[in-house]
Amino acid sequence: MLNVNTTGIVDSTFYGAVTFGEILTFFAILIVAIIVAKFVSINLERGLKDKISKNHLNLLSKVVYYSIIIIGLVIALPKLSLELSGLLVAGGFLGIVIGFAAQSVVSNLISGVFLIFEQPIKIGDNVLIGDTHIIVEDIRIFSTIGRTFEGIYVRIPNEKVFTTNIVNYVANVARRFEYDVGIRYADDADQAIAIIRDLIEKEPFCLKNPGSSVYVDALGSDGVQIKVRMWAPSDVWWDVRTTMLWRIKVAIEAEGIEIPFPQRTVWFPEFSEKSGKAGRGNHAAVSSLHQPGTDMSALSPRDVLSGCKISGSSTEEPDSGKKNEDMK
Amino acid sequence: MYGKREIPFHYEDETVFLQACEKKGLLKYRRTTSRGEKFEKTIITSSDALIVVNPVEPVNLPKKVTNYLEIEFPSLVIAPNDEKTIHLTFPIEIGVIVFGNKDMEAIDIFSYCPQKYSLYGPAGGGIITKWHRSNIYSDLPSTNRLCEGILNLRIQNKTSEWQNVSRVVLDGYAMKIYFSNEVVRMFARMKLMTPTIAETEFLSATSHRDVLQKSIELYHTLNIPTLNRMYTMEWGFD
Numbered sequence: 001m002l003n004v005n006t007t008g009i010v011d012s013t014f015y016g017a018v019t020f021g022e023i024l025t026f027f028a029i030l031i032v033a034i035i036v037a038k039f040v041s042i043n044l045e046r047g048l049k050d051k052i053s054k055n056h057l058n059l060l061s062k063v064v065y066y067s068i069i070i071i072g073l074v075i076a077l078p079k080l081s082l083e084l085s086g087l088l089v090a091g092g093f094l095g096i097v098i099g100f101a102a103q104s105v106v107s108n109l110i111s112g113v114f115l116i117f118e119q120p121i122k123i124g125d126n127v128l129i130g131d132t133h134i135i136v137e138d139i140r141i142f143s144t145i146g147r148t149f150e151g152i153y154v155r156i157p158n159e160k161v162f163t164t165n166i167v168n169y170v171a172n173v174a175r176r177f178e179y180d181v182g183i184r185y186a187d188d189a190d191q192a193i194a195i196i197r198d199l200i201e202k203e204p205f206c207l208k209n210p211g212s213s214v215y216v217d218a219l220g221s222d223g224v225q226i227k228v229r230m231w232a233p234s235d236v237w238w239d240v241r242t243t244m245l246w247r248i249k250v251a252i253e254a255e256g257i258e259i260p261f262p263q264r265t266v267w268f269p270e271f272s273e274k275s276g277k278a279g280r281g282n283h284a285a286v287s288s289l290h291q292p293g294t295d296m297s298a299l300s301p302r303d304v305l306s307g308c309k310i311s312g313s314s315t316e317e318p319d320s321g322k323k324n325e326d327m328k
Numbered sequence: 329m330y331g332k333r334e335i336p337f338h339y340e341d342e343t344v345f346l347q348a349c350e351k352k353g354l355l356k357y358r359r360t361t362s363r364g365e366k367f368e369k370t371i372i373t374s375s376d377a378l379i380v381v382n383p384v385e386p387v388n389l390p391k392k393v394t395n396y397l398e399i400e401f402p403s404l405v406i407a408p409n410d411e412k413t414i415h416l417t418f419p420i421e422i423g424v425i426v427f428g429n430k431d432m433e434a435i436d437i438f439s440y441c442p443q444k445y446s447l448y449g450p451a452g453g454g455i456i457t458k459w460h461r462s463n464i465y466s467d468l469p470s471t472n473r474l475c476e477g478i479l480n481l482r483i484q485n486k487t488s489e490w491q492n493v494s495r496v497v498l499d500g501y502a503m504k505i506y507f508s509n510e511v512v513r514m515f516a517r518m519k520l521m522t523p524t525i526a527e528t529e530f531l532s533a534t535s536h537r538d539v540l541q542k543s544i545e546l547y548h549t550l551n552i553p554t555l556n557r558m559y560t561m562e563w564g565f566d
Contacts, residue, residue: 172451204390204443208459210451233393233445233456 018081026079033072041065054123058139059116104159108142111162115139120166128167129156170234174207177230177241181248182223187257189216189224195251200230203247205240207231223260329422329474330382330507330541337379343440343474346424348379357424357435369435377428382543383477383512384423385500387458388437395500395547396559398448398457399479401464403494403566406520411484415465416496417476419443419458420512425544434546440475448497449563457497468511477505477512482531485520492566493520496528501547502557504530506540513540518565526561 012020041061048057116139121127125136127146134146134154144161146154169175183192193214200206200214210231217227228248232240249259329339329346336349345360348371355371357379371377387395399416406412419441423434446459463469468478485491496518506513515531533540 173454173456174447174451201444202442205393205445207456208444208446210447231447231451235393236391 018079022079022081026076029072029076029079030069033069033076036072037065037068040068058123062116104157105142107159108157111158112139112141112143115144115158115162121161121168125171126169128169129161130164132156173234174210174231175234175237176210177232177237179228179245179248180217181226181228181252182220182259183226183252183257184223184260187224189226191255192226192252192257195255195257196226196228196248199244199247199251200228203240203244205232205236206244207233222262331380333379333381335377335379339381344438346381357426359424359436359438361438365438367436367438371426371435373426373428377426380423380425380427380432380544382423382425382541383420383505383507384425384434384437384543384546385503385505386419386421386439386441386460387500388421388546389439389443393445394456394458396448396455396457397460397498397500397503398446398495399460399462399498400495401462403492404464405490405492406483406485407490408485408488411482413480413482415468416462416479416481417460417469417471418462418479418514419460420473420475420477422474423544423546425546432544437546440472448495448561454563455497471511473507473511477507477514480513480515482515482517483520484517487520487522489523491520491523493518493526494566496526496565497559497561498528498530499557499559502530502559503545503547504532505543505545506533506536507543508540520565524562524564526565527558528561529558 041064044064045057045061048060115121121129121136121139121144123136123138127134127136129144129146132146132148132154134148134156136144136146138145139158141158143158144156146156148154181192181196183189193216196214197212200212206212207230212228212230214226214228216224218225230240230244253259329341329344333339333348335355337347338349339346343362346358348355348357350356355373355377357369357371359365359367385395385397387397397418399418401416404414419439421437421439421441424436425432425434441460444459446457448455448457462479465478471478481496483493496516498516504514506515513533513536515533517529517531519527521527533542
């Protein structure tokens with residue numbers, strides 16, 4: 001029968017006066033502390049999930065977790081015959097060494113602590129850090145974890161987060177957005193404005209205060225430009241932003257108001273000589289070619305082509321048409 | 329429509345059809361409105377469940393973004409150290425709440441009122457509010473009890489100056505809603521502390537206990553203490 005003297009192993013010294021038993025006790029206390037810390041922090045998160053914000057809960061959970069582990073460490077260290085005062089002196093020297101050796105790590109650590117307490121960003125925020133646009137998923141001691149809108153994992157060192165420009169799109173409870181809506185010169189801008197205002201009034205998330213702003217902003221080359229500005233709660237801003245524009249388009253078109261296409265009137269000087277009226281007859285000729293009633297299929301490709309050639313030669317000399325014929 | 333009901337239940341009027349019944353071993357809740365809205369939910373419970381239909385805090389639709397209700401009314405002016413009770417209307421949201429195993433859950437919330445939100449205070453630091461426009465009434469106005477309730481608002485001017493008042497902001501977590509066959513009511517107090525700061529709080533309808541029934545409020549399910557919960561309007565009330 002195998003006879004193992006376990007008492008002897010436990011009592012045998014490992015270094016100095018520290019026995020194997022004391023080392024085992026040290027690790028046992030540490031493991032228990034980690035288990036207790038995990039248990040407490042998980043239950044804390046479960047219990048307070050609906051009561052406080054995710055960001056505060058995360059901070060509280062981390063503080064509790066690390067506090068329990070530090071308490072466990074303080075309880076366990078005497079088992080290794082280590083005096084805390086001596087450890088602090090040693091820690092001071094160690095700190096200097098670590099400070100030089102791991103400058104960026106320490107910098108990230110300190111930045112992380114400041115980020116957690118200053119809270120320029122919170123978990124779930126839609127932020128632009130430097131040139132990286134992410135939704136914040138976690139703020140850890142050394143780094144900030146996020147997710148891009150394409151679902152890609154992003155880890156940014158806390159030092160960079162702390163020292164770079166941060167644009168937080170949801171830090172304020174409401175934000176404004178705007179559209180440019182173009183209508184034809186023939187349409188009634190007042191009617192279009194009334195339709196848009198009515199639509200904004202009926203949309204629950206277009207805020208009553210600050211009020212919306214709808215006005216003629218410019219008399220453009222293709223039509224009248226109406227500027228539409230409105231506010232929405234930051235939580236639903238994107239949903240409102242992506243639905244309202246099409247609803248405006250449908251609503252104003254239902255009332256006979258149309259969004260204009262880019263248009264350009266071209267004058268043809270070579271025809272003006274034949275008609276005796278500078279440019280006028282030329283314009284009418286081309287217009288008739290494109291009138292809705294004109295049967296384009298009745299025109300030969302040559303007619304259409306010659307029209308194109310004419311329009312392309314509008315800045316040429318009056319006899320440039322002849323030149324073109326000669327070239328053929 | 330309002331009240332406590334055992335499953336299966338069925339309610340129908342000219343605007344809404346509500347039904348909760350067992351179908352193929354599953355409990356189905358169904359709502360159809362005259363506007364063509366349809367809503368259906370399956371409920372799984374091994375105990376005898378009860379369903380309560382009553383007005384709930386009007387800050388949930390069309391999507392929950394706030395817990396504050398703002399009522400704007402024509403501007404009134406109140407003398408220094410004076411007080412007066414006025415009646416305002418507020419929007420009603422109807423909650424269908426299921427009870428079982430000593431807990432409750434809102435399975436459906438709907439409303440006949442148009443919804444609108446607003447911002448009280450600045451964009452940075454202010455709050456989003458569910459917004460409602462009301463007239464001022466000296467007596468109880470007649471309202472559609474499915475759409476608008478009546479808020480008794482006691483305005484107390486604690487300042488030594490005349491004050492203009494045109495809005496009140498109330499915290500949904502402290503709401504106490506009461507209903508009868510004819511009317512849905514809330515009672516609140518607004519104390520004007522300085523020319524820009526006011527405190528609002530809800531009051532219990534102690535003198536109306538015999539005619540009014542208290543609603544089951546959704547925000548109580550979060551177990552947040554609501555005793556003497558006040559909201560401080562720090563961005564003015566005019």
